[in-house]
Amino acid sequence: MGAASNPCTGVCKFNDGLCLSCGRLRTEKKRWKRMDKAERRHVVTQAAARVTALGDQAIPSKKARRKAKKQAGALAARHAPASPVRVAANSLDLGTPALTADAPLPVVDHDAAKAARRAWKKARKHARKAKKAARKAREAEALARGLPPHEHATAMRPDRARQRPAAGEVSQQPARRRAAGN
Secondary structure (H helix, E strand, O other): OOOOOOOOOOOOOEEOOEEOOOOOEHHHHHHHHHOOHHHHHHHHHHHHHHHHHHHHHOOOOHHHHHHHHHHHHHHOOOOOOOOOEEEOOOOOOOOOOOEEEOOOOOOOOHHHHHHHHHHHHHHHHHHHHHHHHHHHHHHHHHHHOOOOHHHHHHHHOHHHOOOOOOOOOOOOOOHHHHHHOO
16 A cells, blocks of 8 residues: 555645644644655544544535535536526535526527628728728828827827937846847
């Protein structure tokens, strides 16, 4: 028989020196790495007995919570397709019910779905064209003010102009921005 695996669930909450999650004592938890295999096996068996003795006070592990959630899903009654949320069964006493979103409704009218996709693509195309037209307008504004086209931000708001260092001067930008090429 190999060494006992660490029973820690990653959620440690102590009550009178006893972890409510894995069932080990605080001293056993601290000494775990230095224990030999036989001692670890002994601690694991004792910890399991302590967790069962804790009953409702014990904090379930991630695996136990996942298993309970799966069982609750299997026991839950089917919900109406138009209902906005599905509530997990409350019989497991896991606290407040978990709300999950419904699955998307199935497509009934494929022609309408196709038209909706086409309209969405058309709207995206117009948005791209509008963005491009706005950029061209800013560049034209920059040219009207006698600046190169790429300086359109300076043309619109001169107070936001970047101060470029003269030849031979060191930039005041942080090193990471200089490395990124900005």
